[in-house]
Amino acid sequence: MALPPRPVNPPCPFRAMSPQRxxxxxxxxxxxxxxxxxxxxxxxxxxxxxxxxxxxxxADAELLQQLTPGVSSKADVTAVLxxxxxxxxxDDREWYYISAMSHTRPARVPAIENQRVVVVRxxxxxxxxxxxxxxxxxxxxxxxxxxxTPVPGNDRSLLQALFGNIGRFGPTTTQETVPGANAGSGAxxx
Numbered sequence: 001m002a003l004p005p006r007p008v009n010p011p012c013p014f015r016a017m018s019p020q021r022x023x024x025x026x027x028x029x030x031x032x033x034x035x036x037x038x039x040x041x042x043x044x045x046x047x048x049x050x051x052x053x054x055x056x057x058x059a060d061a062e063l064l065q066q067l068t069p070g071v072s073s074k075a076d077v078t079a080v081l082x083x084x085x086x087x088x089x090x091d092d093r094e095w096y097y098i099s100a101m102s103h104t105r106p107a108r109v110p111a112i113e114n115q116r117v118v119v120v121r122x123x124x125x126x127x128x129x130x131x132x133x134x135x136x137x138x139x140x141x142x143x144x145x146x147x148x149t150p151v152p153g154n155d156r157s158l159l160q161a162l163f164g165n166i167g168r169f170g171p172t173t174t175q176e177t178v179p180g181a182n183a184g185s186g187a188x189x190x
Contacts, residue, residue: 052113056099057085059118064131067120072128077120084120095120115139 059081066080077095084095097118102110117139119132156164 052101052103054099055102057082057097058099058116059097064118064133067128067131069128069130074122074126077128081118081120093122093124095122 063080067077072080081097085098086096088094088096097120098116100115101113103113104110115136117134119134121129121132123129
């Protein structure tokens with residue numbers, strides 16, 4: 001019985017591990033890993049961004065067309081637009097509908113876009129006199145004042161605040177003695 005001839009180089013089941021291809025496979029794996037790491041920071045740019053949110057009471061153009069100056073009343077405006085975001089400070093003749101679109105950006109403060117203010121003016125009878133729309137280009141930035149109001153008193157350190165009452169008050173007496181009064185009589189002092 002004759003044995004079959006043995007192959008000189010047996011086939012390797014692990015071609016990727018063979019010495020001829022290990023350099024190119026390692027290069028491909030490193031390239032794929034670096035591409036994945038480079039794309040990771042870009043993942044939050046568009047796909048995972050937060051949706052826009054409406055803030056305030058938006059008075060759209062379609063809703064404003066339903067209101068007619070000289071005809072519509074305050075009840076009509078409330079039925080169409082809802083309650084106002086703010087009213088005039090000293091009288092109830094101007095209603096303000098303030099709105100903005102915002103979206104939260106990753107690791108940042110929310111971005112405000114498309115701010116609008118709709119001013120509805122009424123006459124003395126409560127009928128609409130006019131409707132004015134104001135956009136971002138007509139608004140003014142108002143900066144807050146950074147001053148503080150001084151408080152009367154002295155500035156105390158932390159230790160003074162903690163131990164400030166020690167020794168501040170003297171011993172209290174329950175009964176004062178009046179010169180010339182009889183202490184043993186039990187009569188109240190004068």
